Amino acid sequence: MSLATVDTHRFRQVLGHFCTGVTVVTATADGVPVGFACQAFAALSLDPPLVLFCPRVTSETWRGIRQAGGFCVNVLAEEQRDLSRAFGSGGGERFTGVGWTPSPRGHPVLDGVLTWADCAIEAVHPGGDHDIVIGRVAALGECRDARPLLFYQGRYTGTAKSSPYDPPDPIWPRPDDWI
Numbered sequence: 001m002s003l004a005t006v007d008t009h010r011f012r013q014v015l016g017h018f019c020t021g022v023t024v025v026t027a028t029a030d031g032v033p034v035g036f037a038c039q040a041f042a043a044l045s046l047d048p049p050l051v052l053f054c055p056r057v058t059s060e061t062w063r064g065i066r067q068a069g070g071f072c073v074n075v076l077a078e079e080q081r082d083l084s085r086a087f088g089s090g091g092g093e094r095f096t097g098v099g100w101t102p103s104p105r106g107h108p109v110l111d112g113v114l115t116w117a118d119c120a121i122e123a124v125h126p127g128g129d130h131d132i133v134i135g136r137v138a139a140l141g142e143c144r145d146a147r148p149l150l151f152y153q154g155r156y157t158g159t160a161k162s163s164p165y166d167p168p169d170p171i172w173p174r175p176d177d178w179i
Contacts, residue, residue, distance in 0.1 A: 019152040024074040024087045025053055026100075026108040029064035033095050033108045036061040037088035039151050040130070041073060049137035051117060054130040062131065069121055071135060072107035075114040076149040078158040083110065084149060104139040114148055116141035 026035035040054035051073060055062035065071050076084055087094050099111035103118035110116075119135030126132075150157045 016153045019150050019157075022076045022080075022084050022149040022151050022156070023053070024076060024083065024110060024113075025055070025065065025071050026074060026110070027065040027068040027071045028102070028106050028108065029068045032064075033100065034061050034064040034068075035074075035087055035094060035108060035110075037084045038073075044134060050122065051119060051135050051137060053133050053135070054127060055133065056130055057126075058129075066121065066124070066133075068107070070105050070107060070138075071119055071121070071133075072103045072105070072109055073117045073119065073135075074108075074110045075116065077112060077114045077144065078147040078149050080112060080149055081156050083112075084156070103141075109141060113141070113144070114146055115143045 020039040021041070023038050023041045024035050025038045025041070026033060028034070036055070036059065038053050038055065042052055044050040044052045053071075053073065055065070083098065086098070095108070100108040101111075103109050103116065105118050105120070107118060109118075117135075117137050118139040118141075119137050121133060122136045123134040124131050125134075147159050147161070150159065
């Protein structure tokens, strides 16, 4: 059975209905901080602790991160839309005016993020016009009490503030299935 050709515009439109968090993946390459905004990020495994992200194969920033051998995933807070825009744009010095401190492995942890994960590159697999990068988590940041920045249907959004009077969500029948 052959697969039908899928229209790229329609593919983007359909997958735009899947809400994602927004991260900035950073590294220090040749002593210079590099980074880019990334929606294609996910937890992969608890044991061992693995994450993945998917950069465009042609990305110069990805080349620097790959050369560095590791990266830091910065999870953005709802009020960090401008930071996401700066790191999502091509060219220019993305770190101008951006505060950061080095992670334990020396990669930039951006000021004000919800949390972060410092990782070593474990494997890289081809995935069409993107690479699938698997990282082994080496260190984790503290979690800030704020709401996440989300991306849905081509726009930034956030979560609604939950009421302390709302009942907790039901527990999944098999919590071991979820990270």
